[in-house]
Each structure stands twice: as structure tokens, then as C-alpha cells.
Amino acid sequence: MEPLFMEPVFQEKIWGGNSLNTIFGFELPSERVGEDWAISAHPHGVSTIKNGPFKGQKLDQLWQEHQELFGNQQGDVFPLLVKILDAADDLSVQVHPDDSYALKHEGEFGKTECWYIIDAKPGAQIIYGHNAKSREELAQMIREERWDELFNRVTVKKGDFFYVPSGTIHGIGEGIMILETQQSSDTTYRVYDYDRTDKKGNARELHIDQSIDVTTVPARKESLNILEKRQGESSVITYLETEFFNVYEWQVHGILKLKKQAPYTLATVTDGFGRLIVEGKTYELTMGTSFILPNDIESWEVQGEATLIASEPGKNV
Template identity: 60%
Template sequence: MMNEPLILAPVLQEKIWGGKKLHDVFGYDLPSDKTGEAWAISAHPNGPSTVKNGPYQGMTLAEVWDQHRDVFGNEKGEVFPLLTKILDAADDLSVQVHPDDQYGMEHEGELGKTECWYVIDADEGSEIIYGHHAQTKEELEQMILDGKWDALLRRIKVKEGDFFFVPSGTIHAIGGGITILETQQSSDTTYRVYDYDRKDEQGNTRELHVKQSVDVTTVPHIDPAPEMNSVKQGDATITTFVKTSFFDVYKWEVNGKANFVATAPYTLVSVLHGNGKLIVEAGEYELTKGTHLILPNDIKEWTIEGNLEIIASNA
């Protein structure tokens, strides 16, 4: 029986484009002033998070998945399917694209990557790259080789609270000055299309993957339009952002007290703003900004009290 939440310690990742917000806003201990990502709920070998409480304290999420599958309702699958990150883009991320599962397994030996972004914070005027203007694969490749970035790339202004669904095959980049929570498939395969000719501390440019990028990019670009909706539930507003075969993603805005009933074998929870508490049969657990946890299969209902903004997801 696992009737208490799995509270997880994030893994911090240094990036050429990272900054200090993950410390300044969320209080995480950073390895450097260029920390770009907190892998908050992760069983990926490149950064597995660790359980901080209960009978599995000290184990990685991957170990719990492998050895105690009942915690997750005996769900099938070799790997824990989801990965939740918080990204601090102090500078522009590279323009990139991810493969689908078939291409990812065939060429990289891991899942593809469909993902989505919730904008936690964004500087005035900041923007993302989301999609492209090429009409054929040949045109896409030629525009990349010719460096016609202004003509090729679609740019969109963003603000706090925006949500974007980014299926595999979508050319994309997070711009500088944006902090996001990303829900994605558990994959670390990224094909870099363009990196602004940046050099690292050793004076080297980062590798580009033009052939793979052309292979996997959806042409022409398709704008997905997830059907978002909001409902009241006690003192909470529950917004459904997206429901896909990879993940369902929700925002829970609690101002007071709200009761929840499980709709999936397990649920991933990330607190982005505010504080309060989670109440389950086993007891009460403090919720503060930057808390990440999984509600396991044995918890069928729970109560949240306080003033909180939470992103929740399930596979």
C-alpha cells in the first residue's frame, strides 16, 4: 500500500541559456548561475528525481517504477512515460524539433517527444518560435541551409498564463526572459536546427542536426488547437489544457478548499504559486511553490486547502 504522496527532489541541469531564477523564484540550490532546467518529476536516466519521503525515501522515481509498479496502478510500459520540467530561459533556446516515437526508437533508442508549455512568467515583449512557413520538405531544407531564419520561423508573443501544445515534428524555441513548466514524454532527444552561431566557454559551436530536423519536421506546419475548458469545483477552478494519447494536463487554481477524485491511475502535481496543504487519508502534507509530487494509485481522493496555482498531469 502506498497511501501517501511521493514527494520528489528535482535534478538541476546547467544550460548555456540558463540563469538564476530557479533559485530566486523557487528556492532550488543551483549548480551555477547558468541553470536552465529543473527536472522536477523525472525517471529519465539523464536526470532521475529522488523520493524525499515515505517507504521509498532515497529511491529514484525510475527505481520505484521498476520495482513497485503497483504504486502506479500496474501500468504497462518499460519506462515511466512523463517528464515534468521547469525551464528558466535567461537567453534564447536553440531552434529545435523532436521526433515522434517511431523515429525516436529507430534512430535514438528512446521515445519521441511531444510536449506542452505553461508560461509561469514572461518578460514584457518576450516571444517563442512556434512553427515555420515552409510548404515542402525541399523548401524547409533550402531555407535552413540558406539561413533564412526571419522568413522561415514563426514568432509569437507570450505572457504569463499562456499554454502551448507542441507535438513532435513542431519546430520551436523558448525565447529569453520566459519561465515555463513543461510536461513532456520522457525523452531527451532534441534535434537542433539553429543555435544563433553561439559558442560555448571553449569557443565551440553546438552541433546542429539538419538532416534529422528535416526528416522529422511536420511540413507544412499545423497549428494544434486543444479544446481548453474551465469548471468550478469547490473553491477551485479546474482548467483542462489538453487531453492527448501522451498526457492530459490541467491547471488547478485553489482559493480556499477543494476536494478531488482520481481520474487516472496516478497524478503528477507541481505547485507554481502560493502555499497550502494536501490532505489525504494518511495525513497532511505542506504545499509550497516548487513542490513536486505524485499521487499514487492508492490515493483515490484528496483535498487541497490554501491559495495555490498547480499544474497537474497524467499519462
């Protein structure tokens, strides 16, 4: 069995730019591309397989018709979505619901996500959490637009990692590129959007009532138990093991040998270049390459000088 390589799916955004071209070499449809949905079966942007016996098929179709590729996992929906985001401008400050709220109100799963900072301009910041002590105080601070008091800002740099569970107020700042691993959901509640208007002069919709409903209060302090396992000059860094996904960094300096530890594995090259070797066959890897290693691939090897962010379905998926 071959790895499944993905065609990128680009999403134009009011805050997007062209760094997915200048850094990753992608051919973009405009100068305002904010996202590459790198591995996705979500109906708002479905990946197409670009190689092998399933070339030209959509990932959602593969999930429905060839469950053996994914270890016969349960569920109607492929559970993960991997994106590369280029924030040429500030994203809205937002929050996502959990599964129970989203299924009841939106008809899809909630959205827990995490971010690996691919690159960031000096001094770039994210909004990560809030300072309200009660839901009543949260509502009051939002209604009074006391943004500087409410939002918690964090300066970031290349290589940082953040866990963003549902209920976390967050916003990606200008000059940041991230690899996002998330539940397969596109439900976002905007708290604040910097009073921006679109090209027609219309303000984008805010979702104040929903945001107050779903925000975790007081904000939860997330602590990561990051583990590194070295293999010569290369290493595997474990960032997260959650009910939704497990996320790793593969740091390749020469050779990195890996074995299957989940029904399937997703990976994206965020830096450098190299080769993926599966059952004696070699596949070239360049920045932005995204692929799935299906269930019947037991082991593989990555060679070169590269960083990849990999993920697997979590224990409850």
C-alpha cells in the same frame, strides 16, 4: 499511502540563469541552471523520493519494482517527464522526432511536449511553428539561413499554454519560465542556435538533416479545447487530453477537492502556497514542490492560494 514528493534535479545549460533560486528558492549549483527535472525517471536525471517508506529511492527503481503504485501500467519506462525551465537567454530552435523515428535512430521514445508559461518578461516571444509549404522549401530555407522568413514567432504572457507535438519547430525565448510536461525523452534536434559558442569557443552541434526529416510540413495548427470546471472560488482547467498525457491547471483559492481519474497523477506548484490533504494527513506545498499521487490514493484536497499544473498518463500510455 502517502504522496511521493520529489527532490529537484538541476541541469546546467548555456542559456540558463538563477531564477529557479530567486523565484522558487531552490539552492542551485551554479548561476547557469536552465532546468529543474521536477519529476523524472529518465537516465539523464532521475528523481529521488524525499518522504515516506520509499524515501531515498529513485523513481526509475520504483517504476520497475512497485508497479502497484502506478496501477500496474505496462512499459519498461516511466512515460512522463515534468520540468521547470528558466530561459535567461534564448534556447536553440529545435524539433523533436516522433516515437517511430526516435526508436529507430536514437533508441528511445520520441518527444511530444506542452508548455505552461509560469512567467514572462513583457514582450517575450517563443518560436512556434514555421512557414515552409513543402519539405523542399523547408530544406532550402534552412540551408540558406532565412530564419526570419522561416520561423513563426508568438508573444507570450504568464498563464499561456501551448501544445508542442513531435515535429513542431519551436524555441523558448529569453525571459520566459515554463512548466513543461513531456514524454520521457531527451532527444532534441537543433535547427539553429544563434551562432553561439560554449566557454571553450566551440559551436554546439546542429542536426540539420534530422530536423528536415522529422519536421511536420506544412506546420500543423494546434487548437486547444480548454475547459474550466469551477468549484466555488477554485477551479480545474483542462488544457489537453492526448494519447501521451492529460494536463490540467488546479487553481486553488481556498479549497479544491479532487478524485482519482487515472492510475497516477503528477503535480507541481507553480505559484503560491498551500496544503495537500490525503487521508487526513497534511503536507505543506510551496512554489516548486512536485509530487506523484499513487494509484491507491482515491481522493485528495488542496487548500490555500496556489496554482498547480497536474498531469496523468494518456489513453495510450
